[in-house]
């Protein structure tokens with residue numbers, strides 16, 4: 741029986757990650773994949789990398805996982821850089837851009853933000869033309885069979901759209917959810933030779949996570965608190 745949990749955008753929130761991992765375990769699901777942004781914003785990036793490294797069969801890199809590897813003169817970014825070990829950096833540098841899985845004859849593609857870049861943000865209200873580019877191949881994929889189903893993260897907002905060419909699905913975010921404040925993930929259930937997609941919301945102890953953040957002197961704590969308690973995005977226009 742094929743059941744795969746798809747998680748994304750942990751952002752160093754280990755309290756939320758543990759709650760989601762418990763939920764996945766209780767459902768008897770053994771396969772887990774992760775769509776990147778393991779670190780940044782929340783206080784426990786290195787600890788989250790350890791969990792993801794051990795529990796996930798495939799992980800792609802997100803925008804935070806990429807730019808944290810560059811040198812920075814920004815104090816905020818530097819704080820997160822200082823939390824990571826050499827092994828953590830090596831792990832992040834080893835992550836692939838994307839992967840495909842074939843389930844019941846359908847190609848399911850997984851990447852962080854778009855088929856072209858970890859930094860290209862595609863939102864559910866963008867033009868249809870732009871959303872349909874999510875099914876296209878790119879220099880990262882080469883000329884392979886195009887996907888029937890696409891899973892991505894990045895925008896911290898869960899949704900599913902159906903088109904003639906396929907299904908576009910965003911898992912939402914485990915650690916920094918910006919639609920509802922509960923942790924978000926998806927399940928692909930390939931039982932009975934069909935593919936069923938489910939969305940799961942997990943309540944977790946946000947006050948405990950904020951306590952850890954204060955204990956560790958997390959930079960821009962108030963912005964993190966507003967994201968966790970009110971789903972208020974720090975860079976909202």
Ligand SMILES: [Mn+2]
Pocket residue numbers: 749751777802894895
């Ligand atoms: Mn993210």
